[in-house]
Amino acid sequence: MKKFNFLPLIVLTLFFSCSDNDNNSEMVLPDEENVNEANVNEEVCTITNKDGLLIIEAEGFELKGNWRIVEDDKASNGKYIEYFGANQYQTQNLANEITVKFKVTASGNYRVRWYMRQPETVEDDKSNDVWIYFPEDVGSAWINNEVYFLKHYEKFVSRGKIDFTYGGQLDMHDPKSSSWMTARFPEAGEYTLKICGRSQHFQLDKLVLSSGITDNEAKEQSEAKTETIACE
């Protein structure tokens, strides 16, 4: 008979023992569930084109090396980026290579321009350029009446002081040429733009890629606009 008296105690012990295990499990599981839930619900947002314009705020680049964000009421979105490293006129120092991803909703050819600024006190041909490259070689120049796809970094340049100024064109080294730049996206999807520091104290506010409108229209329509973000 005494054996039976112990039985409820054993059962209870087992119960609490199991409960403890359950509790231990529960202390881990909710975290995992929360993480999974966050992944499911997290929106993925990307810079994209709208009404013929693909505007990329410079402060949205993934910065590294000698680039920094500066706040300024004159800049689009209140910010621009400055390259404060040494001049790199001959080749790229990839420690100062910055990257941004964006997407286009359809295939298309986009003229590449920007709003930039030089410090007021520098000579007119200083602090006014970068190295530029579109991976997958979708960037192009126009040489001898033909499309020339750019397979490596080239110099991109313009001038402007006091206010951020619309402009930008290729001043190529290999082959030597000058040209407007066109990004030719073969299909809808995500693409990347890389910029590398070239001249010290260059200031970049935003890039303006335009398609199906004139350069003047792109300038007028982009001046007061910031980038378009699409989330899905």
Ligand SMILES: [Ca+2]
């Ligand atoms: Ca900006």
